[in-house]
Amino acid sequence: MKPSSSTPLLRVRGVAKRYGDQVALHEASFDLWPGEVLAVVGESGSGKTTLLNAIAARTAPDAGSVEFLGRDGLLQDVHTMSQAQQRLLARTDWGFVHQNPADGLRMDVSAGANVGERLMGLGERHYGRLRCTAEEWLQRVEIDPIRIDDAPRTFSGGMRQRLQIARNLVTQPRLIFMDEPTSGLDVSVQARLLDLMRQLTRQMHLAAIIVTHDLAVARLLAHRMMVMQRGRVVEAGLTDQVLDDPQHPYTQLLVSSVLQP
Numbered sequence: 272m273k274p275s276s277s278t279p280l281l282r283v284r285g286v287a288k289r290y291g292d293q294v295a296l297h298e299a300s301f302d303l304w305p306g307e308v309l310a311v312v313g314e315s316g317s318g319k320t321t322l323l324n325a326i327a328a329r330t331a332p333d334a335g336s337v338e339f340l341g342r343d344g345l346l347q348d349v350h351t352m353s354q355a356q357q358r359l360l361a362r363t364d365w366g367f368v369h370q371n372p373a374d375g376l377r378m379d380v381s382a383g384a385n386v387g388e389r390l391m392g393l394g395e396r397h398y399g400r401l402r403c404t405a406e407e408w409l410q411r412v413e414i415d416p417i418r419i420d421d422a423p424r425t426f427s428g429g430m431r432q433r434l435q436i437a438r439n440l441v442t443q444p445r446l447i448f449m450d451e452p453t454s455g456l457d458v459s460v461q462a463r464l465l466d467l468m469r470q471l472t473r474q475m476h477l478a479a480i481i482v483t484h485d486l487a488v489a490r491l492l493a494h495r496m497m498v499m500q501r502g503r504v505v506e507a508g509l510t511d512q513v514l515d516d517p518q519h520p521y522t523q524l525l526v527s528s529v530l531q532p
């Protein structure tokens with residue numbers, strides 16, 4: 272398809288997934304624009320992670336299409352590309368921040384190597400440049416560069432998450448997927464991480480899809496949100512509009528349960 276100013280970064284149409292008899296995801300469709308942050312919210316088991324994994328080509332959907340706007344300006348279906356193309360996308364234009372940092376980091380190699388690895392994957396071999404870029408990125412995510420040779424298993428939970436973000440952003444991706452990036456962290460650590468994520472997405476004009484069960488995360492980070500219940504998108508819209516004036520009874524319940532003391 273030819274690019275135009277009305278071409279989204281990501282075009283998702285009718286994506287569906289079942290596990291055996293169980294429908295985990297009914298047809299989901301949406302567009303995501305460059306620099307836009309979309310939150311996917313809903314209770315446990317509502318299909319958020321299934322949707323995220325289907326979009327990020329981590330699992331194959333049973334139906335539907337996911338098209339991504341390449342640097343050549345063309346939309347390409349990520350599920351019909353070769354595995355080599357998918358891998359290239361995953362380590363260049365896309366990032367994936369896991370809920371558990373151990374799934375996204377190499378816990379026993381140095382922080383510097385964790386950040387430099389994606390650059391090396393793109394052909395950078397100059398040790399001095401790799402180290403310098405890793406130091407810059409540690410600083411950007413508020414990790415003291417003095418820790419560059421330490422392994423993430425010696426880091427706190429918040430530091431590990433920030434390192435995961437640095438590792439993903441070093442290749443200047445255009446889209447980042449995040450699966451419950453702040454859950455399991457102390458409230459003050461969460462607040463700092465959210466602040467950092469907001470700052471980086473804005474500075475880098477980075478689009479993001481963030482799966483969260485926490486409406487406060489959506490409120491703080493997302494331009495738009497989608498609410499899921501039992502595998503269906505039941506409401507979607509601008510974040511403030513959805514949270515301040517929820518239309519669907521399930522969204523109303525979610526919002527009111529947060530407001531209750």
Ligand SMILES: Nc1ncnc2c1ncn2[C@@H]1O[C@H](COP(=O)(O)OP(=O)(O)OP(=O)(O)O)[C@@H](O)[C@H]1O
Nearest residue numbers: 290294295313314315316317318319320321322484
């Ligand atoms: N690999 C799998 N095999 C079988 N069923 C699965 C698998 N993955 C997910 N499911 C089922 O699909 C449904 C949606 O799960 P999913 O993990 O997408 O929900 P979720 O909203 O991300 O939940 P949570 O917030 O708990 O991670 C659930 O009923 C789940 O049990």
